[in-house]
Amino acid sequence: MSLNDDFAPVLLTAAVALVLSIVPLPFWIAIIRPAFLVLVVVYWSSMAPHVAGVTLAFFAGLTLDVFQGSLLGQHAFALALVSYLAIRFHLQMRAKPLFEQCIYCFAALLLYELVLWSIDGWSGHGAGGAWRWVYTLPSAMIWPLIAGVLGRFHAPR
Amino acid sequence: VAGFTAAGRRTHYGRAPAAGLRFFVYAVIAILLMYLDQRRGWSQQLRYGLQGAAYPVQIVVSSPQRVWQWLRESSATRAGLKADNARLTESARNLQLAQLRLQALEAENRQLRELKSSLPPLVSHQLLAEVISVETNPLRQRLIINKGRRDGVFRNQVAVDAHGIIGQVTNVGPWSSEVILISDPEHALPVQVLRNQLRSVAEGSGRSGELVLPFLAVNSDVKAGDVLVTSGLGGVFPAGYPVARVTGVVREPEQLVAQVRAVPLAQLKDAREILLIQFNAANPAAPAAEALISSASSAPMDDTP
Numbered sequence: 001m002s003l004n005d006d007f008a009p010v011l012l013t014a015a016v017a018l019v020l021s022i023v024p025l026p027f028w029i030a031i032i033r034p035a036f037l038v039l040v041v042v043y044w045s046s047m048a049p050h051v052a053g054v055t056l057a058f059f060a061g062l063t064l065d066v067f068q069g070s071l072l073g074q075h076a077f078a079l080a081l082v083s084y085l086a087i088r089f090h091l092q093m094r095a096k097p098l099f100e101q102c103i104y105c106f107a108a109l110l111l112y113e114l115v116l117w118s119i120d121g122w123s124g125h126g127a128g129g130a131w132r133w134v135y136t137l138p139s140a141m142i143w144p145l146i147a148g149v150l151g152r153f154h155a156p157r
Numbered sequence: 158v159a160g161f162t163a164a165g166r167r168t169h170y171g172r173a174p175a176a177g178l179r180f181f182v183y184a185v186i187a188i189l190l191m192y193l194d195q196r197r198g199w200s201q202q203l204r205y206g207l208q209g210a211a212y213p214v215q216i217v218v219s220s221p222q223r224v225w226q227w228l229r230e231s232s233a234t235r236a237g238l239k240a241d242n243a244r245l246t247e248s249a250r251n252l253q254l255a256q257l258r259l260q261a262l263e264a265e266n267r268q269l270r271e272l273k274s275s276l277p278p279l280v281s282h283q284l285l286a287e288v289i290s291v292e293t294n295p296l297r298q299r300l301i302i303n304k305g306r307r308d309g310v311f312r313n314q315v316a317v318d319a320h321g322i323i324g325q326v327t328n329v330g331p332w333s334s335e336v337i338l339i340s341d342p343e344h345a346l347p348v349q350v351l352r353n354q355l356r357s358v359a360e361g362s363g364r365s366g367e368l369v370l371p372f373l374a375v376n377s378d379v380k381a382g383d384v385l386v387t388s389g390l391g392g393v394f395p396a397g398y399p400v401a402r403v404t405g406v407v408r409e410p411e412q413l414v415a416q417v418r419a420v421p422l423a424q425l426k427d428a429r430e431i432l433l434i435q436f437n438a439a440n441p442a443a444p445a446a447e448a449l450i451s452s453a454s455s456a457p458m459d460d461t462p
Contacts, residue, residue, distance in 0.1 A: 019218055022215075022218055023218050023219075023221075024218075024219055024222055024290045024291050024292050024293075025294075026293070027293050027294060027295070027364060027365065030292075030293065030294040031294060031295055049176065053176050053179070054176050054179045054180045054183055055179065055183070057183075058183040058186075058187070061187075066204075066207045066208075066210075066211050067211055067214070067215070068297065069297070069299065069327070069328060069335055071191050071194050071195060072190045072191065072193075072194040072200055072203070072204065073186070073187035073188065073189070073190030073191040073194065074187075074191060076183070076186075076187045076190070077183075077184060077187035077188065077191070080180055080183045080184060080187065081180070081184070083176075083180075084176050084177070084179075084180035087176040088176065088177075119191065123191070123195050125343055129295060129342075129363065131294075131295030131296070131363065132295060132296055
């Protein structure tokens with residue numbers, strides 16, 4: 001399997017995750033919408049770091065910045081950081097059962113939101129209250145689903 | 158995109174590449190971008206281009222929502238349409254009557270002000286825009302509309318619907334623009350109570366059905382049912398446009414300010430079409446000139462002075 005063959009599913013899943021992340025939704029669904037793009041980036045960074053990692057994270061984050069109108073580079077920075085950590089700890093992550101992987105993901109999402117929140121604060125944008133943290137829990141909870149679906153896209157290790 | 162494959166080839170399958178250096182490089186780029194964007198330097202040009210590039214995707218992504226709305230509308234029954242028609246005829250008649258009275262009042266006002274000629278109209282140009290997508294989450298309350306710089310849209314342009322103020326334009330792309338709603342938590346709007354001209358600031362709450370007025374003293378004269386209109390301060394919105402109706406005032410004796418909540422009169426969440434208004438600078442009620450606005454409010458979208 002060549003690298004291009006490996007990379008196609010990465011691009012495909014990232015595009016689908018992006019669409020799911022920006023589809024307009026009503027308020028109460030929007031606040032619990034899982035961060036699909038972050039989970040997909042974490043998945044590829046930890047399960048196939050040779051194919052996609054920080055670079056994917058950076059450009060995915062930049063796309064989010066464009067669509068969400070946030071400070072250019074904000075999501076890119078946060079997502080690149082999460083991806084770097086996922087690569088750094090990918091061996092530990094892979095060795096864990098799914099449930100513990102969820103906890104890793106939850107920690108990563110909290111860090112991700114902490115970074116976004118800090119940058120919002122520094123750049124003088126509204127911090128948005130407690131609502132912004134709500135989505136981290138449902139996101140971590142659907143990790144097994146994401147891992148199951150994305151697992152079909154690449155050969156067993 | 159080429160970067161992925163080139164970098165990937167260096168390593169063996171299953172083993173992580175040296176991500177530290179790459180993360181460092183991207184972090185520096187990201188921080189540089191954020192710095193430039195915050196300063197609103199050339200990144201404005203970049204954003205303009207990106208907004209244009211993002212527009213087709215936004216149309217596609219919001220299409221299910223629009224198909225649903227279209228289906229709901231086209232399945233309206235004949236009885237419903239007839240009822241609508243009767244209601245609209247009635248409302249048109251009432252508006253015509255009100256218009257007659259308004260003309261008389263304007264004439265009277267002109268005499269009182271002893272102006273030789275009549276004032277130029279407040280609104281010099283208006284543009285109907287269709288809403289492409291609505292984003293209402295606790296952090297951001299925005300609309301994407303199908304008019305951009307090509308149609309003469311500019312930053313800080315006022316957006317209204319038939320009931321009141323909707324918001325103002327924040328980002329302009331070639332064919333589309335982003336409108337910040339008055340319910341966005343980053344938006345603040347100078348208002349006054351119609352009944353007694355009490356001035357305050359209405360901030361967005363992050364929920365499309367609610368504004369908050371955080372700066373009214375406990376003993377201030379405001380009560381549920383009061384209508385809030387724009388006060389004309391701040392230089393973006395002209396005076397006298399309806400904004401919201403106060404729904405509740407909570408006064409706790411140990412606190413200095415009252416907790417005042419209001420519901421926007423404009424239909425923010427269900428907006429389908431909005432009007433972008435350009436004001437005639439010669440009219441005294443018009444907001445300040447555009448140059449003044451852009452120099453005064455560089456980073457925040459707040460309309461507060």
